[in-house]
Amino acid sequence: MTTRVFTSPLFLGFDHLEQMIERAAKTSSDGYPPYNIEQLSPVSLRITLAVAGFTMDDLQITLEDNQLVIRGRQQDDGQGRVFLHRGIAARQFQRAFVIAEGIEVKGAWLDNGLLHVDLVRPVPQPVVRSIPITRGGTAKAMAPRTVEAPDSAT
Template identity: 90%
Template structure:
């Protein structure tokens, strides 16, 4: 089901935002693995996933079209072990987070069954563009860019 958010003709070029919202709605249905999102500072975030039983080799993190995708796949090799009861399943997962343009993944680490992924949102510099007005249907000159405050 498609939900149109930016229906006003004044919102130009926001189609990609609607697609991101739809992707996020699809990805939010499964609750495994559980996760936290922390704001560490005004420009940094941390996603923490509970991935007990997974090793670094079992986990993969990729950035695909403004989507941070974290996959976990445990190999179900017994390594000679015989289970009398197996309550901890070797369950695979895929957890995706839609992130805004400009957000950078700074790093990830695994510690005591928790996978931490740090993100940073650089502070954008305000940009002012001057658009020249020309007479008639002549060639349109390129806009000039200046950084606000310079």
């Protein structure tokens, strides 16, 4: 059951935000791979995923709309190897993070089994705009125009 957050008529144009919240709720609750999100400064974040056993070629990072998607798929290199016990999982994963509008992915690197993805959140500059108030009669100029259909009786 989904609950609509922005039902008030005072929230205009927040449909995309509602969609992002729904998308975040649908993300997998699977705990693999484990990850950290740390704030490095007021404008920068780092996502770190524990991806031991994965190489750079096994990992893929994409930005799809406002969703950062990290996928891992190991190549099976068990060429003739016989495991008496296999406790290190060689499974694929997909981890998605919904990111806010304007956040930029600065880069990613793999180090000692940890995949780091750096994000930057630029500080928005406040925009103040004066809206002129006009006298009656000019509001019609802003109303949508209706176009008459051509006469088809010819």
